Amino acid sequence: MAKKVLMLAGDFTEDYETMVPFQAMEMLGYQVDVVCPDKKAGDIIRTAIHDFEGEQTYSEKRGHNFALTADFDAVNTADYAGLFITGGRSPEYLRLTPRVIEIVQEFFAANKPVAAICHGPQILTAANVLKGKKATAYPAVGPDITLAGGEYVAVDASEAVVDGNLVTAPAWPGDSAITREFIKLMGAKWEL
Template sequence: MAKKILMLVGDFTEDYETMVPFQALSMLGYQVDAVCPDKKAGDVVRTAVHDFLGDQTYTEKPGHNFAITADFDAVDTADYVGLFITGGRAPEYIRLNARVIEIVQEFFKDKKPVAAICHGPQVLTAAGVLKGYKATAYPAVGPDVTLAGGTYVEVDASEAVVDGNLVTAPAWPGDTAIIREFVKLLGAKIEI
């Protein structure tokens, strides 16, 4: 039986920060259960493509429909070896769901690997789990990390920050780095 990863998503999750980790972790043999509050397996969430075109912030364009692969209401964190929180706009509202907060707190209580990219750390700040952790995020989320008791670390968008069981990255250019470090935290060995 494949080891299972829980992926928290929502409408207007960032396309690359969802599709790339989902496909890469699946390719490595993990069963990735993508869930969203109030949705069941087979439902979809819309994604958004964020890009940096020289404006003061990113642009947002419609992405793909992303299929939910498991029922949110059936999540039992004991079934999973790790948690991946996608970015985009979804974190700002899924963090308002009490069960999302409990899920995150359960992963931290059990010291299981957790990855959060871009705006994903907003879910971590709402769950109150960042105290004493170093983390990165999309720069606009940096103050939230600090206010939640974490230490915000500014890195290039292509990098990731690891602290204990947590790995974070600032945006989709860091997909490779966050997935690589998350897989290391999961204990996977990849030989070329």
């Protein structure tokens, strides 16, 4: 039986930060259950494409539709080997859902691997799980990490930061790094 990964996403999640890790983990044989509060398997979330085009912050364009693969209300964290939190705009409102916070806290209490990219650490700060942890994020989320008692680490957008069971990355150029480190935390081994 394939290891299961829970992925939290919502409307206007960043397209690449959802699609790329989802497809990479599925390709490797993981079952990735993508859920969103108040939605069921087969429901659609809209994504946004963020790009770095020289302005003071990222630009945003409409992305693809993404069909959720599982029911949020049926989530039992004991069934999953790890949690992946997508970025984009969805973390700012997903963190307002009490069950989202409980899910994150349950993964940390069980010391299971957790990945969060871009704005995903906003959910971690709301769940109060970053005390004493090193983490990265989109730079605008750095102050949130610090205020939550974590240590914000500024790295290149293509890199990831690992601290214990937590792996974080600043943006979609780090999809390969965060996914690679996340599956290592779940016990994946491979040789090239």
